[in-house]
């Protein structure tokens with residue numbers, strides 16, 4: 001595996017903070033370098049590095065972040081994770097409990113009665129979890145373990161054979177613990193194999209940046225944010241972080257959760273990792289340890305980072321943003337579909353009865369509840385509602401029954417509700433339609449984007465409150481282009497127009513046409529105007545209805561079509577050719593003046609519509 005490409009950011013407030021903390025705590029020489037493993041005693045107490053990797057893979061670091069040292073007990077949560085996925089949670093729980101011990105890392109206490117180790121973060125529990133891997137029958141279980149750690153770090157890791165031998169020769173206490181476990185039948189493999197594998201995993205060489213990447217992998221739901229590889233399942237991450245929060249810092253775990261408030265793990269070589277779920281991983285390396293076996297500078301740096309960046313997981317300040325980003329009605333939010341004057345009047349009068357809720361962020365159970373109460377608040381006064389998911393980053397499946405119930409409640413009050421942009425959350429969308437199917441109710445109405453949903457609201461209001469024939473063929477006298485003309489002028493104009501029909505789906509004008517000679521006076525149906533986006537797709541910029549004109553800009557400016565127009569339904573229109581316009585200009589200049597004035601007025605409406613659409 002090649003070393004990961006990390007983007008180290010050098011000039012940011014976070015980088016400045018890490019540098020400040022490094023400077024602040026470097027002079028603190030308190031604590032003792034571990035010496036019970038003789039090889040560890042050779043570490044220089046001045047070595048000091050801090051790294052942070054965010055869930056999007058950005059890396060910040062200061063000091064000795066590339067100096068290699070042994071992972072020691074920070075291996076414990078990783079092997080615990082491996083065991084959870086290899087043999088399943090139930091089997092793991094049959095070998096190790098998850099109770100904080102309030103005792104030192106090398107405590108020899110086992111749970112009275114069951115004889116189980118108290119948790120996987122103290123040596124006894126870690127040896128038990130390692131035994132679950134050795135029991136799987138691999139040739140060299142340590143290779144399986146090392147592979148896992150390498151995936152966490154995003155590069156191939158090695159073992160420091162000297163530290164391994166040093167601990168293997170002197171680790172009598174850990175051997176004693178292993179024999180006690182063997183005696184309690186926590187495992188029945190050879191004690192030596194288990195202990196040696198455990199010592200080897202503890203002797204894995206890492207640097208501070210590796211540890212921060214490991215922590216960030218736990219922070220970002222088990223996906224290594226640098227390599228993008230999924231290392232763990234989400235449920236495993238939750239289990240691992242839970243024991244890290246309650247047991248990761250041994251007999252200082254309570255104080256740590258209280259002051260720093262982050263799941264963490266320390267190792268006797270001087271490393272510490274801390275995890276802010278969903279956001280970032282922190283690692284500190286500094287060999288001198290306090291009486292609990294935790295790095296002195298490591299603890300202080302984590303306390304300060306948590307305090308200065310407000311990272312404590314219990315902090316009320318870390319509330320997610322409100323799930324409803326903004327709420328609008330059809331009075332201030334309109335689709336791109338152009339509306340006739342009659343339709344506009346209906347929307348002005350009844351637009352408040354269609355409401356749009358733009359949702360945002362990560363929608364949890366609580367967010368689903370908040371959306372429900374906002375959406376139901378004025379349900380009696382609402383005929384149409386849209387929940388827009390465009391700015392929603394993720395949505396928990398726990399919200400499926402909640403949103404389904406919301407739809408039902410809405411319908412009970414006589415309203416209709418639709419979801420726009422829900423397709424960006426396919427798992428949720430599928431689960432929702434499955435649930436509706438199961439309950440024997442019609443599927444939820446969905447739209448590809450908010451514009452289409454708004455158009456649905458508008459049409460709904462127009463149908464409900466307007467007495468408009470849905471597809472009238474306008475006479476020329478009712479067309480917007482002829483307002484103010486005398487009956488004689490309308491007859492004259494008619495004699496210069498052709499009548500043309502299009503079927504739904506027909507291409508009317510293509511954006512590649514040049515030197516165009518005609519325009520349309522639309523008398524029935526619906527036309528979409530599309531423009532090509534940079535990505536090569538088409539984006540709808542307007543919808544035209546009867547009474548409007550199409551193509552006059554290109555014809556009058558002698559230029560090119562602004563976009564491509566397509567008939568959405570059957571369309572009928574009068575065609576005015578530029579040659580006929582010239583004839584009219586000499587026979588009845590005042591007719592042409594009125595026509596132009598009308599075209600400009602209609603264009604003004606379209607421009608102001610466009611402006612409203614650019615928020």
Ligand code: GLN
Pocket residue numbers: 071072073074105106123167174199202266267268269293
């Ligand atoms: N290998 C060490 C031991 O078992 C790990 C202890 C630790 O890092 N706290 O003693």
